[in-house]
Amino acid sequence: MTSPILHDCDPGNDDALAILVAAGHAGLDLRAVTTGAGHLAWERTARNAAITVARSGRRGIPVAAGAQAPLVRERLIAGVLDLESALDPNRPDLEAVGLDRRHSAELIAETARKGATTIVTTGPLTNLAMALRREPELSDQIQRIVTLGGAWGLGNKTAAAEWNILCDPEAAAIVFGAGIPVTLIPVDGAANAGITPSLITSTEAIGGPVGSFAAELLRSLVSTFQPGLFGPDHMPLNDPVAPLVAADPTLARLVPARVDVELAGKFTYGRTVIDFAGRAGRPPNADVVIGLDEERVHRAFVDAIARLAN
Ligand SMILES: [Ca+2]
Numbered sequence: 001m002t003s004p005i006l007h008d009c010d011p012g013n014d015d016a017l018a019i020l021v022a023a024g025h026a027g028l029d030l031r032a033v034t035t036g037a038g039h040l041a042w043e044r045t046a047r048n049a050a051i052t053v054a055r056s057g058r059r060g061i062p063v064a065a066g067a068q069a070p071l072v073r074e075r076l077i078a079g080v081l082d083l084e085s086a087l088d089p090n091r092p093d094l095e096a097v098g099l100d101r102r103h104s105a106e107l108i109a110e111t112a113r114k115g116a117t118t119i120v121t122t123g124p125l126t127n128l129a130m131a132l133r134r135e136p137e138l139s140d141q142i143q144r145i146v147t148l149g150g151a152w153g154l155g156n157k158t159a160a161a162e163w164n165i166l167c168d169p170e171a172a173a174i175v176f177g178a179g180i181p182v183t184l185i186p187v188d189g190a191a192n193a194g195i196t197p198s199l200i201t202s203t204e205a206i207g208g209p210v211g212s213f214a215a216e217l218l219r220s221l222v223s224t225f226q227p228g229l230f231g232p233d234h235m236p237l238n239d240p241v242a243p244l245v246a247a248d249p250t251l252a253r254l255v256p257a258r259v260d261v262e263l264a265g266k267f268t269y270g271r272t273v274i275d276f277a278g279r280a281g282r283p284p285n286a287d288v289v290i291g292l293d294e295e296r297v298h299r300a301f302v303d304a305i306a307r308l309a310n
Contacts, residue, residue, distance in 0.1 A: 001027075002026070002027055002028055002029040003027060003028055003029065003116075003118055003246065003247065004029045004031050004111075004114075004116060004117045004118070005022060005028050005029065005030055005031065005117065005118045005119070005120050005243065005246055006030075006031050006032045006033070006034065006107075006108060006111045006112070006117055006118075006119050006120070007019060007022045007030060007032075007033050007034070007120045007121075007122070007243065008033075008034045008035070008036070008066075008104065008108065008119060008120070008121045008122075008123065008125075008127050008128055009033065009034075009035055009045070009049060009121065009122045009123045009239070010035060010036060010037065010038030010039045010040065010045040010122070010123030010124065011035070011039070011040075011045055011048035011049050011052060011087060012038070012039040012040065012045065012048065012122075012123070012239070013086050013087060013217045013220050013221055014122070014217075014221055014237075014238050014239035014240070015039070015045075015048075015049070015122045015123060015239050016048060016049075016051075016052040016086070016087060016217055017214060017217050017218070017221075017237075017239060017240045018120070018122045018239035018240045018242055018243055019033055019049060019052045019053060019056065020052060020055075020056055020210065020213075020214055020240075020304070020305055020308060021240045021243045021244060021301060021304040021305070022120065022243040023053065023056040023058045023061065023308060024056065024303075024304035024305055024306075024307040024308040025243060025244070025247050025300070025303075025304040025307070026303070026304075026307060027247035027248060028243060028246065028247050030058070030061055031061070031111050031114075031117065032061065032062045032063075032064065032100075032107050032108075032111050033049050033052075033053060033061060033062070033063045033064070034063075034064045034066055034104035034105075034107050034108055034127055035048075035049045035063070035064065035065055035066055035104060035123075035127075036065075036066035036067035036068070036104055036123065036124065036126050036127045037067055037068055037069055037070070037075055037124070037126070037167075038078075038123040038124045038126075038164070038167050039078045039123065040078070041068075042065055042066065042067065042068045043065065044089070045065075045123070046063065046064070046065035046066075046099055047089070047096060048087040049063045050063045050096035050097045050098070050099055051087055051094045051095065051096045052087070053097050054094075054095045054096050054097045055094070055095075055209065055210060055213050056210065056308050057210065057308055058308070061097075062100040062102075062107060063097055063099055063100060064099065064100040064102050064103065064104045064106075064107040065099055065103070065104065066103055066104025066105060066126070066127040066130075067104065067105070067124075067126035067127050067130060069126075070124065070126055070167060070168035070170070070171065071126060071129060071130075071168060071170045071171050071174075072168075072170040073168065073169065073170070075167075076157075076163075076166065076167050078163070086213070086216045086217045086220045104127040104130075105127050105128075105130035105131040105134060106131075108127060108128060108131040108138075109131045109134065109135050109138055112131070112138050112141045112142045113138070113141055115141060116143050117141075117142060117143060118142075118143050118144045118145070118146060118246050119142055119144075119145045119146070120145075120146045120147075120242045120243050120246050121145065121146070121147040121148065121149070121164075121242070122147075122148045122164070122238075122239040122242050123164055123167075124164055124165075124167035124168040124171060124172075125147065125149075125164075125165075125168055125171040125172045125174070125175045126167075126168045126171045128145070128171070128175050129168070129170070129171035129172075129174040129175055130171075132174055132175065132178050133174065136178075139178045139179050139180050142180050143181070144180070144181045144182070144183060144246075145175065145180050145181070145182045145183070146182075146183040146185070146242050146243075146245055146246040147164075147175070147182060147183070147184055147185065147242070148164065148185045148187075148190065148238060148239055148241065148242040149162055149163075149164035149165045149172070149184070149185075149186070149187075149272070150162050150164070150165045150172075150184060150186045150187070150259070150261075150271075150272030150274070151186045151187050151188050151271075151272060152186055152188055152189075152272070152274040152276070152288070153188045153230075154188075154228075154230070155270075155271065156187055157270075158267075158269075158270070159267070160262070160265070160267060160268040160269075160270070160271040161262075161268070161269065161270035161271045161272075162186070162187050162270075162272065165261060165270050165271075165272055166269070166270035169261050169262070169263055169269060169270040170263060172261045172270075172272075173260070173261040173263055176259050176260065176261060176285060176286065177285075179285075181287075182259070182285060182286040182287070183245060183246070183249065183254070183286065183287045183288075183289065184259055184272070184274075184286045184287070184288045184289065185241055185242055185245060185252070185289040186272065186274065186288065186289065187236070187238065189252070189288065189289035189290050189291060189292070190236055190237070190238055190241050190289065190292060191231065191232045191236050192232060192236075192291055192292055192294055193236060193237045193241055193292040193294045193297040193298070194232055194233065194234025194235060194236055194237065194294065195218050195221055195222050195234055195235045195236070195237055196234050196298070198298075199218065199237075199298050199301070199302070200215055200218050200219060200222070202298070202302045203215045203218055203301075203302060203305060206302065206305055206306045206309050207309065208309040210305060210308045210309045211305060211306075211309050214305045221235050222234075222235045237297065237301065240301055241289075241292060241297060243304075244297055244300050244301060244304070245289065245292075247300070248300065249287075250293075251292060251293050251296050251297050251300065252289040252290075252291070252292050252293075253289065253290050253291040253292075254287040254288065254289055254290070255276060255287070255288050255290050256284035256286070256287055256288070257274050257275055257276045257284050257286060257287075257288045258274070258275040258278065258280060258282045258283065258284050258285055258286075259272055259273070259274050259275075259285055259286045259288065260272070260273045260275075261273070274288060276288070
């Protein structure tokens with residue numbers, strides 16, 4: 001039994017790894033990849049996704065370009081991995097599949113309408129919010145959203161906010177308010193699954209163009225790692241965890257909680273307020289990942305990449 005999924009992302013080397021996992025995992029049927037502005041400008045994220053799908057060797061997975069800017073706020077520009085990238089635009093060895101004609105929001109809607117689709121996101125939630133605004137009935141047709149973003153503790157972009165949510169807080173508020181079952185993977189909940197030297201070695205050992213591409217992406221992420229005051233010791237794997245948890249929720253420890261996105265705070269704009277204890281008296285709207293089984297995450301990651309290589 002495979003679960004149909006759509007992956008909405010903003011590659012980004014970490015997103016590219018998540019695309020490879022989504023394409024290769026034995027428990028997932030990757031129906032489409034949609035992209036938008038986020039980590040990089042919208043044309044670049046679409047092209048990077050198209051390169052990654054081509055490199056996966058999987059045929060017939062449409063890749064769409066989408067949102068060029070957030071719904072309300074001005075666009076943020078990432079300071080890292082913008083030019084130094086395993087998806088460098090000046091690499092003639094990287095082929096890309098052709099882009100789908102549809103806007104990402106349209107492709108999300110069309111895929112969701114076919115039923116029972118899980119939407120996995122590893123970027124800002126602009127495209128998904130646009131799709132839900134255009135067609136509110138999609139709320140009944142999307143089975144689940146598995147989204148990497150937010151934090152219950154410190155932010156990674158401002159003191160209060162995490163990057164993916166901060167890029168488009170209004171979109172995130174729409175998605176969390178849509179009544180769709182959500183699995184939230186906040187960065188603090190994902191921190192204990194790291195890109196360890198042994199993970200890179202196992203990925204490299206897969207061999208072939210896919211294995212070496214994935215290992216190159218992993219190494220490029222490690223090169224950006226700056227340890228924080230409260231850990232973790234290794235660069236977290238982050239984005240690939242989203243499709244892995246979509247395929248197998250037992251990789252994570254999940255706790256139901258109320259998640260709201262701060263839209264009015266002067267110092268806390270874009271913060272995910274995660275109410276584990278139900279202090280606000282509002283019902284939970286998400287299952288929140290509070291920790292991962294690192295060993296099993298690593299094994300599932302390598303298995304998914306290895307399936308693409310064979
Ligand atoms: Ca991303």
